[in-house]
């Protein structure tokens with residue numbers, strides 16, 4: 001059992017290079033690409049779960065705080081787009097630099 005996907009793919013590609021079966025090579029290539037997509041998607045979801053577990057919504061709403069961090073995150077960006085965007089302190093309070101550009 002391989003724990004490193006790239007090592008497994010490397011070994012499969014070496015084995016496949018010895019085959020003359022073009023359909024097998026095409027299917028292997030598709031399988032490898034799909035595996036890499038799923039590994040990346042899994043990494044993003046794990047990161048999001050980790051972030052979700054460490055964030056606390058501000059009682060007044062609009063902001064997420066993380067313990068030990070003195071700058072909050074934008075709740076709109078996190079809730080809608082899954083992006084952790086540090087807010088910027090302004091004369092009007094905390095504002096999202098991303099939304100200010102819009």
Ligand SMILES: [Zn+2]
Nearest residue numbers: 074077096098
């Ligand atoms: Zn935002």
